[in-house]
Amino acid sequence: xxxxxxxxxxxxxxxxxxxxxxxxxxxxxxxxxxxxxxxxxxxxxxxxxxxxxxxxxxxxxxxxxxxxxxxxxxxxxxxxxxxxxxxxxxxxxxxxxxxxxxxxxxxxxxxxxxxxxxxxxxxxxxxxxxxxxxxxxxxxxxxxxxxxxxxxxxxxxxxxxxxxxxxxxxxxxxxxxxxxxxxxxxxxxxxxxxxxxxxxxxxxxxxxxxxxxxxxxxxxxxxxxxxxxxxxxxxxxxxxxxxxxxxxxxxxxxxxxxxxxxxxxxxxxxxxxxxxxxxxxxxxxxxxxxxxxxxxxxxxxxxxxxxxxxxxxxxxxxxxxxxxxxxxxxxxxxxxxxxxxxxxxxxxxxxxxxxxxxxxxxxxxxxxxxxxxxxxxxxxxxxxxxxxxxxxxxxxxxxxxxxxxxxxxxxxxxxxxxxxxxxxxxxxxxxxxxxxxxxxxxxxxxxxxxxxxxxxxxxxxxxxxxxxxx
Amino acid sequence: xxxxxxxxxxxxxxxxxxxxxxxxxxxxxxxxxxxxxxxxxxxxxxxxxxxxxxxxxxxxxxxxxxxxxxxxxxxxxxxxxxxxxxxxxxxxxxxxxxxxxxxxxxxxxxxxxxxxxxxxxxxxxxxxxxxxxxxxxxxxxxxxxxxxxxxxxxxxxxxxxxxxxxxxxxxxxxxxxxxxxxxxxxxxxxxxxxxxxxxxxxxxxxxxxxxxxxxxxxxxxxxxxxxxxxxxxxxxxxxxxxxxxxxxxxxxxxxxxxxxxxxxxxxxxxxxxxxxxxxxxxxxxxxxxxxxxxxxxxxxxxxxxxxxxxxxx
Numbered sequence: 164x165x166x167x168x169x170x171x172x173x174x175x176x177x178x179x180x181x182x183x184x185x186x187x188x189x190x191x192x193x194x195x196x197x198x199x200x201x202x203x204x205x206x207x208x209x210x211x212x213x214x215x216x217x218x219x220x221x222x223x224x225x226x227x228x229x230x231x232x233x234x235x236x237x238x239x240x241x242x243x244x245x246x247x248x249x250x251x252x253x254x255x256x257x258x259x260x261x262x263x264x265x266x267x268x269x270x271x272x273x274x275x276x277x278x279x280x281x282x283x284x285x286x287x288x289x290x291x292x293x294x295x296x297x298x299x300x301x302x303x304x305x306x307x308x309x310x311x312x313x314x315x316x317x318x319x320x321x322x323x324x325x326x327x328x329x330x331x332x333x334x335x336x337x338x339x340x341x342x343x344x345x346x347x348x349x350x351x352x353x354x355x356x357x358x359x360x361x362x363x364x365x366x367x368x369x370x371x372x373x374x375x376x377x378x379x380x381x382x383x384x385x386x387x388x389x390x391x392x393x394x395x396x397x398x399x400x401x402x403x404x405x406x407x408x409x410x411x412x413x414x415x416x417x418x419x420x421x422x423x424x425x426x427x428x429x430x431x432x433x434x435x436x437x438x439x440x441x442x443x444x445x446x447x448x449x450x451x452x453x454x455x456x457x458x459x460x461x462x463x464x465x466x467x468x469x470x471x472x473x474x475x476x477x478x479x480x481x482x483x484x485x486x487x488x489x490x491x492x493x494x495x496x497x498x499x500x501x502x503x504x505x506x507x508x509x510x511x512x513x514x515x516x517x518x519x520x521x522x523x524x525x526x527x528x529x530x531x532x533x534x535x536x537x538x539x540x541x542x543x544x545x546x547x548x549x550x551x552x553x554x555x556x557x558x559x560x561x562x563x564x565x566x567x568x569x570x571x572x573x574x575x576x577x578x579x580x581x582x583x584x585x586x587x588x589x590x591x592x593x594x595x596x597x598x599x600x601x602x603x604x605x606x607x608x609x610x611x612x613x614x615x616x617x618x619x620x621x622x623x624x625x626x627x628x629x630x631x632x633x
Numbered sequence: 634x635x636x637x638x639x640x641x642x643x644x645x646x647x648x649x650x651x652x653x654x655x656x657x658x659x660x661x662x663x664x665x666x667x668x669x670x671x672x673x674x675x676x677x678x679x680x681x682x683x684x685x686x687x688x689x690x691x692x693x694x695x696x697x698x699x700x701x702x703x704x705x706x707x708x709x710x711x712x713x714x715x716x717x718x719x720x721x722x723x724x725x726x727x728x729x730x731x732x733x734x735x736x737x738x739x740x741x742x743x744x745x746x747x748x749x750x751x752x753x754x755x756x757x758x759x760x761x762x763x764x765x766x767x768x769x770x771x772x773x774x775x776x777x778x779x780x781x782x783x784x785x786x787x788x789x790x791x792x793x794x795x796x797x798x799x800x801x802x803x804x805x806x807x808x809x810x811x812x813x814x815x816x817x818x819x820x821x822x823x824x825x826x827x828x829x830x831x832x833x834x835x836x837x838x839x840x841x842x843x844x845x846x847x848x849x850x851x852x853x854x855x856x857x858x859x860x861x862x863x864x865x866x867x868x869x870x871x872x873x874x875x876x877x878x879x880x881x882x883x884x885x886x887x888x889x890x891x892x893x894x895x896x897x898x899x900x901x902x903x904x905x906x907x908x909x910x911x912x913x914x915x916x917x918x919x920x921x922x923x924x925x926x927x928x929x930x931x932x933x934x935x936x937x938x939x940x941x942x943x944x945x946x
Contacts, residue, residue, distance in 0.1 A: 446930035
């Protein structure tokens with residue numbers, strides 16, 4: 164295999180990911196991507212030219228040894244590849260599916276300069292799934308017990324990856340989760356058709372087997388405060404509560420029946436399984452045959468609009484105030500959404516929701532044009548005067564971003580926050596202004612990605628370990 | 634299990650030890666999940682049941698006016714219920730449930746020894762209690778049970794407390810004996826005149842005001858039309874009036890905005906900004922409207938539940 168020349172490797176086309184057909188998958192909640200077969204994975208792995216100085220690793224927020232793991236895949240050692248990835252990434256089955264690789268590792272892949280980049284994410288997913296399906300999630304060695312206890316608040320990606328590292332280092336770990344299921348945004352936010360909940364459950368079960376204690380229905384700030392945790396035997400606390408405060412647009416009519424925050428809509432469908440109503444008791448707006456508009460351009464907006472399509476929406480729109488080029492959503496999600504029949508309306512901004520008898524009926528929109536770049540580097544949308552028009556819609560989802568849920572802030576005043584409500588931490592140690600308390604993930608950065616949260620969780624685990632060893 | 638081979642007495646002993654973890658209604662107990670066991674369950678009135686539930690952490694923290702979110706089983710929805718009482722020493726909380734839709738009716742079918750899958754709390758801001766002077770606590774139907782802890786707290790703060798208990802008929806007048814122990818004056822009212830004052834709670838309140846009583850504070854909890862009507866009775870006199878809102882909720886921690894209401898022309902999340910608000914600033918019509926979002930689904934769910942119950946009988 165290694166006899167194939169670099170030139171020939173670069174001629175191999177990027178292998179297609181088997182997927183459900185768009186007009187079938189847009190009415191079911193099964194996973195869209197079906198995963199590489201072994202043949203496809205080996206062929207894709209051969210495309211990697213094994214650069215002597217790989218740039219891909221520097222594109223990865225947690226620095227996975229990409230060249231090495233792909234080499235192991237090419238050699239057929241999938242379990243070895245999984246172990247290699249797990250040296251740096253605790254949840255490859257998750258990241259392989261949800262990372263925006265086109266902005267990270269694949270964006271700097273050398274093969275990508277002349278051809279399409281190596282499908283690093285798809286290979287990561289293949290390897291993680293292979294391990295889980297063939298041998299179960301493998302248990303790494305756990306060091307002898309240190310006698311120290313750590314409380315982790317939040318069972319999302321930051322909390323889970325931090326728990327995974329700390330338990331291996333020999334500390335006792337308890338993860339507190341406010342909801343009744345574990346996984347945070349992985350279970351309430353990201354839909355089943357992008358990230359099957361079985362995978363999250365398998366990861367959590369793996370952590371439980373290592374000895375992590377999970378407590379659901381625990382709202383830290385209410386059920387226990389951080390001060391109480393520290394007083395009751397926990398030597399350190401990691402705050403990983405995420406970005407759990409919905410932003411609304413604050414336009415007239417936003418409280419009409421049929422206007423949802425993305426958090427509510429997705430929580431009803433993903434966490435509470437409203438798509439299986441009445442087998443499951445939680446209902447959600449009946450989208451069948453209706454017009455649904457989702458406002459926003461990120462992954463959450465894509466998730467919401469594709470979910471509404473699957474719930475039977477006749478017309479499912481993305482309404483975004485900038486243009487396609489500025490949309491922050493993962494490219495594959497936008498691509499899949501378009502294939503599934505989602506209609507994209509660009510350069511439109513909502514002014515008012517219009518209703519009848521309390522029910523949403525229409526939205527008043529105004530056209531925008533792109534002006535000078537703003538602080539985020541994207542061109543600022545500027546209203547076009549006199550361009551107001553009305554559109555009929557039955558349901559709206561506001562997916563314009565999330566802020567930090569203020570429960571911890573209100574109940575732990577000695578932790579420093581910034582103006583946006585995010586916890587301020589030391590970049591290197593993830594320490595907050597409160598002794599023994601660390602923080603990471605969306606509560607620090609604002610709404611971001613799963614991989615960044617996981618990187619923060621691992622960084623915090625190392626810092627907490629240092630703190631406890633002194 | 635491991636004890637079986639050592640003889641019958643040990644089987645009984647091990648069963649008794651494990652009984653603590655066994656829930657009568659759950660066939661499979663997730664041993665690493667805390668199950669909320671019902672210690673006692675009794676009907677106070679037709680369709681209205683009082684539960685004492687083991688929830689030590691919630692019992693330790695809970696203050697008057699706070700609520701829990703409950704999920705009965707793994708396919709259940711999350712619903713808010715006010716904590717009517719708690720006992721930190723025993724580690725229990727008390728809730729009083731009126732069976733109206735599928736979930737509350739399913740809950741009211743549970744008994745002592747059964748478990749509830751998820752109970753989370755205490756949620757919401759506690760009631761704001763201070764010395765006002767003369768405080769009137771008004772409960773409509775199961776609202777009386779919800780107002781009960783705050784009535785207790787008002788009395789403890791030194792207020793002269795008057796309790797008006799509203800019920801459609803005599804059997805729906807709740808907690809009269811309990812309130813008589815705590816409050817200075819108790820006035821039951823019935824719509825049909827079968828007991829106490831014949832009329833609505835609003836009329837009884839107006840009667841008290843008209844008789845020249847100086848009233849400094851009113852707490853009103855019950856059906857939305859009742860709370861709205863009480864607000865209109867007190868508005869011309871400028872009497873400080875507080876109500877407890879009951880929107881649809883999902884998470885209960887301010888994460889989804891499903892419970893949003895308009896108070897003083899601003900959007901609030903009832904689960905974290907409330908559930909109690911200044912009655913004169915609440916947009917009750919919006920609350921009624923938003924509560925109708927799932928009426929069709931609720932009907933469907935209830936029909937399915939009752940059909941299932943009928944087929945089991």
